[in-house]
Amino acid sequence: VTQLTVLGGGQLGRMLALAAIPLGVDVTTLDPSTDATARTVSRLTVGDLGDATAARTAATGSAIVTFEWEGVPASTTRELEESGWIVRPPTTALEVSQDRITEKTTFTALDIPVALFAPVSSRAELFNAIAALGTPAILKTRRGGYDGKGQAVIETEADVDPAWDALGPAASLILEAKVAFDRELSIIAVRSVDGDVRTWPLVENQHRGGILRTTVAPAAAITTELQALADGYARALLDHFSYVGVLTIELFQVGNTLLANEMAPRVHNSGHWTIEGAATSQFENHVRAVLGWPLGSTDLTAPSVMINCIGALPAPETILAIPGAHLHRYGKTPRPGRKVGHVTVTGTEAATLAARVDQVRAVLPADIG
Ligand SMILES: Nc1ncnc2c1ncn2[C@@H]1O[C@H](COP(=O)(O)OP(=O)(O)O)[C@@H](O)[C@H]1O
Numbered sequence: 001v002t003q004l005t006v007l008g009g010g011q012l013g014r015m016l017a018l019a020a021i022p023l024g025v026d027v028t029t030l031d032p033s034t035d036a037t038a039r040t041v042s043r044l045t046v047g048d049l050g051d052a053t054a055a056r057t058a059a060t061g062s063a064i065v066t067f068e069w070e071g072v073p074a075s076t077t078r079e080l081e082e083s084g085w086i087v088r089p090p091t092t093a094l095e096v097s098q099d100r101i102t103e104k105t106t107f108t109a110l111d112i113p114v115a116l117f118a119p120v121s122s123r124a125e126l127f128n129a130i131a132a133l134g135t136p137a138i139l140k141t142r143r144g145g146y147d148g149k150g151q152a153v154i155e156t157e158a159d160v161d162p163a164w165d166a167l168g169p170a171a172s173l174i175l176e177a178k179v180a181f182d183r184e185l186s187i188i189a190v191r192s193v194d195g196d197v198r199t200w201p202l203v204e205n206q207h208r209g210g211i212l213r214t215t216v217a218p219a220a221a222i223t224t225e226l227q228a229l230a231d232g233y234a235r236a237l238l239d240h241f242s243y244v245g246v247l248t249i250e251l252f253q254v255g256n257t258l259l260a261n262e263m264a265p266r267v268h269n270s271g272h273w274t275i276e277g278a279a280t281s282q283f284e285n286h287v288r289a290v291l292g293w294p295l296g297s298t299d300l301t302a303p304s305v306m307i308n309c310i311g312a313l314p315a316p317e318t319i320l321a322i323p324g325a326h327l328h329r330y331g332k333t334p335r336p337g338r339k340v341g342h343v344t345v346t347g348t349e350a351a352t353l354a355a356r357v358d359q360v361r362a363v364l365p366a367d368i369g
């Protein structure tokens with residue numbers, strides 16, 4: 001039996017384990033919560049992700065360790081490496097993704113365009129940065145933000161002081177120009193140990209309140225040039241890190257250009273559609289990559305729309321009665337703003353797919369999706 005250890009036992013760890021099982025791979029996970037959702041499909045060690053001893057316990061019996069959360073402290077993956085484990089993706093990529101400044105500096109060094117930005121560590125620096133970048137702008141914590149948390153939009157000068165008061169005293173910050181994007185896209189890519197790079201088609205992501213609500217795969221009206229641009233950015237990052245595994249880049253499309261927003265050194269919510277809509281899912285290809293196995297085809301097999309269930313779940317029978325609708329429940333207790341499941345709707349004909357999406361939306365509780 002091949003065993004793989006995943007640091008983190010959330011829904012991404014759960015779906016990694018679900019992809020690993022048919023390949024005969026047993027997954028062990030490390031998560032601070034006793035009811036981590038991956039517990040039903042993996043052997044869970046309960047412990048802090050910053051606790052190297054707990055990580056060694058979780059990794060006992062595995063040669064290879066991966067992670068499903070970019071908040072895993074780099075000290076943990078380093079200690080595992082020093083104790084002889086192979087960690088994939090590389091710790092360097094994990095660290096870069098943890099700091100919005102390092103991330104944007106890395107993008108820039110690889111000729112990947114980003115929004116104008118400036119580091120901010122005092123109220124005076126914030127005023128200087130606003131003078132340089134103008135408004136509207138977004139103030140963000142450099143580290144630890146997710147689902148739009150740790151951000152304040154500055155539309156006018158009047159918003160500057162409140163934004164500083166909300167975020168500044170507690171953390172190092174970054175100010176970014178607010179991009180008037182046409183739409184948000186993401187590229188999901190995977191690199192094998194041998195350097196084989198594959199990408200899934202560009203997808204469109206719709207956010208509300210900083211949280212991903214819907215992913216449309218493939219994104220409409222993607223030219224071969226735009227796909228090639230995104231593929232090139234993904235390849236540049238993957239090769240830069242000698243990366244192994246799945247990497248996601250969140251992008252803003254402005255006309256024919258793409259600005260990189262952030263990267264995630266892991267499988268990503270905007271890739272959940274690949275379970276039903278692609279020849280090989282992001283989860284299976286991540287498992288294949290980190291275990292040193294050949295990658296599977298990333299071809300799209302069915303146009304798909306993924307709708308997140310945020311804070312509540314529909315009754316299963318209402319979704320399952322709809323043709324082409326695939327229900328995923330994560331087994332998590334619903335709370336406002338919490339991702340507790342998703343529905344992927346597939347359909348070969350555009351009109352059929354749209355009708356099915358309408359049917360799904362009609363039965364979802366109001367605050368979902
Ligand atoms: N510079 C920006 N310009 C315009 N919109 C932005 C900018 N930064 C973030 N956003 C919006 O906020 C969402 C969440 O921000 P993001 O930086 O991706 O943080 P998180 O780590 O919470 O995902 C983005 O998907 C986008 O909709």
Ligand SMILES: [Mg+2]
Pocket residue numbers: 250262
């Ligand atoms: Mg994001």
